[in-house]
Amino acid sequence: GFTQVLLHGVTGSGKTEVYLQAIAPVLQRGQSALVLVPEIGLTPQLTDRFRARFGSSVCVYHSALSEGERYDTWRNLLSGTPQIVIGTRSAVFAPLPNLGLVVLDEEHDSSFKQDQPAPCYHARTVARWRAELEDCPIVLGSATPSLESWLAVKGSEEPCQNSEFRIQNSKFLSLPTRIQARPMPPIELVDMRQELRAGNSSMFSRPLRSALEALKEKGQQGILFIHRRGHxxxxxxxxxxxxxxxxxxxxxxxxxxxxxxxxxxxxxxxxxxxxxxxxxxxxxxxxxxxxxxSGTQRVVQELEQQFPDLRVMRFDSDTTRAKGAHRSLLTQFAHGDADLLVGTQMLTKGIDLPQVTLVGILAADGLLHLSDYRASERTFQTLTQVAGRCGRGDEPGQVILQTYSPEHPVIQAVQRQQYEAFVDAELQQRASLNYPPYGQLILLRFSSPNAIAVQKAADRVAQSLAALQADGVEVLGPAPAPILRVARRFRWHLLLKLPPNCTAALPEVSELRSLCPSLVSLTMDVDPLNLA
Structure with a gap:
């Protein structure tokens, strides 16, 4: 029957093994399982692990497949034989006639949300609807669950009574320790302001420099994380x-x-x-x-100059454009062809490299100070996930986090690895401001090559929605998008902020589109993850 299960397991606690053991009886019953992952880069490692357990009954579905491969996979799925589909968000629509289990790995990840092209949807929401229709369980796994999933399954006590946000038939499961009782890696905060006062203007702090020098001597491997690609x-x-x-x-x-x-x-x-x-x-x-x-390229150049003995490999969207590049790079690194892997947020998403004993986070503040109400949540999730990439083998791990804001509550929560304390504080803020997961946001995006036409269309739609304010809906804007012009199109935003349990009658999208001339496009995004 339908049940939503939140599997909250720390990094390296064995969530994938839980998925494998949950899927085995599903296949034995003659049913199929759907496993969704946030990035194509996650599929090679996960696929190898699943195929080692279940053999040829595992197939892959994502946008990097050729048209022929996608067609063959689609036909195979329609056959109705018991199988496991591993894919990215579009795989939520895979035609599995007899679905027995849905799994979302790293369910917190923003890659599960599609905001362009329309229609805008969140794979987690669609997967839950599908599980309800198929009357089967859905498992949401993460070391840092989204606030929406946490509130829907667990709820919390003061200062808000959250029972109305809880989903019926929901369960919470916890894996609070790593497998074989391996310790979580300690996180050392380095105040880069103190480094500068001590005469160190390099992007590498003295503790990180010492750790990198020791890496080669010990014959171990490390990861350096920076949130930007390029130089x-x-x-x-x-x-x-x-x-x-x-x-x-x-x-x-x-x-x-x-x-x-x-x-x-x-x-x-x-x-x-x-x-x-x-x-x-x-x-x-x-x-x-x-x-x-600084971006990944500049970090690699600096490493080559300051640590010429270290073999460095770059892992970002520039180096993984070619087909099979994700698997190739990770395989080379796993085989010891490099000492250090430098990458962006792709490194944070479920990659399991037991030989990694060092993680360096070069610029935590770049994530922290983005103009987005979710910035704290995303920063906590990203930093916790990347810290969890080390110490997964027999050797203990070490994390060095460089920041100019060591006293910031989010940075402190990351260092103490206290997810629940962070969530409680963040939910209090969200509740007081009626932000999701309590209230609801609806973002109307207008764009046009004509700067005047798009502004006038946004004004007309805003006037037509003004009556909603009597029902407690806040109409914010219209206003220019944070980046006004993208790809020669001018963009305006109109944001609707709905209180909890809002009963206002919202107009149909077609009604709002009728207020816009043909050269102005309008898309509606419910609970947007990206306000830019």
């Missing part, structure tokens, strides 16, 4: 101060320079516009440029 966040002229920006978007171009012989490029991470680095400033003809910020 530098932006390029500025040192003479006039002009920043090189994208001609199609209101953002600076990111400097990419993979190695010494490569051509330096500037790339837009929103529309993928690429140009070569100009020899002189377009505004004043100066030849002096300054590179600000």
């Amino acid at each position: 530098s966040t932006f390029v500025s002229c040192r003479s006039c101060g002009d920043v090189v920006v994208c001609p199609h978007c209101d953002v600076s171009l990111t400097y990419h320079h993979t190695h010494a012989e490569a051509t330096p490029l500037l790339r837009c991470h929103y529309c993928n516009y690429v140009r070569s680095l100009p020899k002189t400033c377009p505004s004043c003809d100066s030849t002096y440029f300054k590179y600000f910020g």
